[in-house]
Amino acid sequence: MNQLDSPTYYAVTRKYDLRFPTLKGDIDADVVVVGGGFSGINTALELAERGITNIVVLEARHLGFGGTGRNGGQIMAGIGHDLDRVKQHVGEDGLRELFRISNLGAGIIKDRIRKYGIDADFHHGYAYLGYNRRQEKTLREWEKDFQAADPDTEVRLYTGSEVSKVVGSDVYGSALLHMGAGHVHSLNLLLGEARALHGHGARIFEDSAVKRVEYGDRVTVHTAMGRVRAQKMLWACNAFLDGMELSIYRKTVNTYAFQLCTEPLSDDLIRRISPIRGAYSDIRPIIDYYRVTAENRLLFGSATALLDYIPKDLKGWNRSLMLKVFPYLKDVRIDLAWGGPLCCGANLFPQIGTVPGHPNVYYVQAYAGFGVTPSHIVCKVLAEGMAEGSARYDLMRSVPHADIFGKDSLRAVMTTAGKAWNQLGGYFNGRR
Numbered sequence: 214m215n216q217l218d219s220p221t222y223y224a225v226t227r228k229y230d231l232r233f234p235t236l237k238g239d240i241d242a243d244v245v246v247v248g249g250g251f252s253g254i255n256t257a258l259e260l261a262e263r264g265i266t267n268i269v270v271l272e273a274r275h276l277g278f279g280g281t282g283r284n285g286g287q288i289m290a291g292i293g294h295d296l297d298r299v300k301q302h303v304g305e306d307g308l309r310e311l312f313r314i315s316n317l318g319a320g321i322i323k324d325r326i327r328k329y330g331i332d333a334d335f336h337h338g339y340a341y342l343g344y345n346r347r348q349e350k351t352l353r354e355w356e357k358d359f360q361a362a363d364p365d366t367e368v369r370l371y372t373g374s375e376v377s378k379v380v381g382s383d384v385y386g387s388a389l390l391h392m393g394a395g396h397v398h399s400l401n402l403l404l405g406e407a408r409a410l411h412g413h414g415a416r417i418f419e420d421s422a423v424k425r426v427e428y429g430d431r432v433t434v435h436t437a438m439g440r441v442r443a444q445k446m447l448w449a450c451n452a453f454l455d456g457m458e459l460s461i462y463r464k465t466v467n468t469y470a471f472q473l474c475t476e477p478l479s480d481d482l483i484r485r486i487s488p489i490r491g492a493y494s495d496i497r498p499i500i501d502y503y504r505v506t507a508e509n510r511l512l513f514g515s516a517t518a519l520l521d522y523i524p525k526d527l528k529g530w531n532r533s534l535m536l537k538v539f540p541y542l543k544d545v546r547i548d549l550a551w552g553g554p555l556c557c558g559a560n561l562f563p564q565i566g567t568v569p570g571h572p573n574v575y576y577v578q579a580y581a582g583f584g585v586t587p588s589h590i591v592c593k594v595l596a597e598g599m600a601e602g603s604a605r606y607d608l609m610r611s612v613p614h615a616d617i618f619g620k621d622s623l624r625a626v627m628t629t630a631g632k633a634w635n636q637l638g639g640y641f642n643g644r645r
């Protein structure tokens with residue numbers, strides 16, 4: 214087994230014993246969705262809530278096999294990276310609308326959990342962490358932005374010795390607390406959403422990899438043992454697309470992120486690490502991100518800095534980063550470590566739209582490492598587009614996404630160059 218696919222915290226603590234059959238034979242549907250992660254299931258659920266329930270979801274392995282079952286469970290504010298990057302395409306008004314859309318975030322997840330009674334350990338409390346004065350200045354600006362966007366939510370910048378009220382580490386000089394964000398058990402959230410989708414009448418198939426697609430007025434999607442004919446189709450394979458649809462595959466490149474999970478810790482230790490029992494990320498271009506879990510474990514995540522590199526010893530790699538932040542965890546046992554690919558576009562903005570020449574074939578991808586909340590936001594907008602069309606769907610799809618030249622043949626060079634560019638950009642936008 215690929216070490217990135219090692220058992221995750223989510224797999225060993227899943228609460229829903231939800232399994233779906235393999236597709237066998239020919240069926241018809243209004244919409245066929247390829248990919249059983251947050252993107253596929255959320256778009257389908259949004260469509261079902263709009264009355265389009267004759268939906269088939271095809272998942273190659275099992276629901277949550279991709280990033281959705283591997284992530285840090287971090288629910289951050291917003292849609293992802295600095296939205297200013299797309300301002301030149303959407304203008305001032307468009308940017309304002311994107312800010313409005315990006316604020317839907319945690320609210321959609323909370324509504325889902327409430328509406329469908331999903332047991333997913335949702336917890337409020339998030340902090341963005343700064344190492345130096347430059348980052349503190351950035352966080353001060355974010356504080357104003359977050360407060361303006363959501364005046365009823367507690368948002369507060371802590372600096373100097375006060376940082377310990379938010380996080381138990383000496384390495385940070387500032388911490389921006391955002392009580393609107395937080396963390397969630399992402400696999401249980403996904404499975405709860407899938408159960409809700411199934412309850413609406415949609416059909417879900419696992420172990421049903423799509424092998425081939427014929428486009429046309431009706432799309433025919435082939436798996437090893439069956440076929441789905443549908444009026445509309447959605448590609449929701451993200452970092453796992455693996456060249457299946459070249460026109461969208463070309464617009465992204467994968468990098469990698471890694472996670473560890475500690476043994477359960479004492480209440481005292483958890484209070485010391487995280488007085489808010491929250492989730493955290495520093496704001497460097499290549500971040501450390503971590504959170505506590507309902508069982509008092511620490512999930513600590515990282516990504517590689519400059520090279521397209523997968524460490525041989527995932528536990529050791531992440532542990533050394535964790536000890537830089539929390540040296541007092543040196544005797545703590547690491548129970549699990551895993552990782553996975555992140556699908557990134559050149560401007561780090563999520564990509565939605567239709568495959569060129571095929572207006573009934575939609576796609577969504579490229580959350581650039583930040584997909585738990587954004588997938589819920591973006592797929593709401595995408596479902597509007599797929600169902601009846603909407604101005605905000607047109608706005609989001611209008612952002613152009615460049616092909617990434619040489620993404621396979623020059624992969625290592627591309628990734629290194631891309632990250633170096635990102636690091637440099639990080640300096641100019643106050644993240645370094």
Ligand SMILES: Cc1cc2nc3c(=O)[nH]c(=O)nc-3n(C[C@H](O)[C@H](O)[C@H](O)COP(=O)(O)OP(=O)(O)OC[C@H]3O[C@@H](n4cnc5c(N)ncnc54)[C@H](O)[C@@H]3O)c2cc1C
Nearest residue numbers: 248250251252273279280281284285287423553583584585
């Ligand atoms: C280690 C790691 C940590 C992360 N941490 C965070 C975090 O803390 N916060 C955050 O916001 N984001 C995080 N992310 C990113 C986030 O998890 C993803 O952006 C998000 O889950 C993507 O969801 P998705 O449904 O688009 O893709 P995925 O969940 O990857 O789902 C795609 C699915 O498509 C299926 N598929 C592929 N090909 C086929 C085929 N031919 N036929 C049928 N099915 C197919 C795959 O099996 C897979 O299940 C992290 C990602 C990783 C890897």
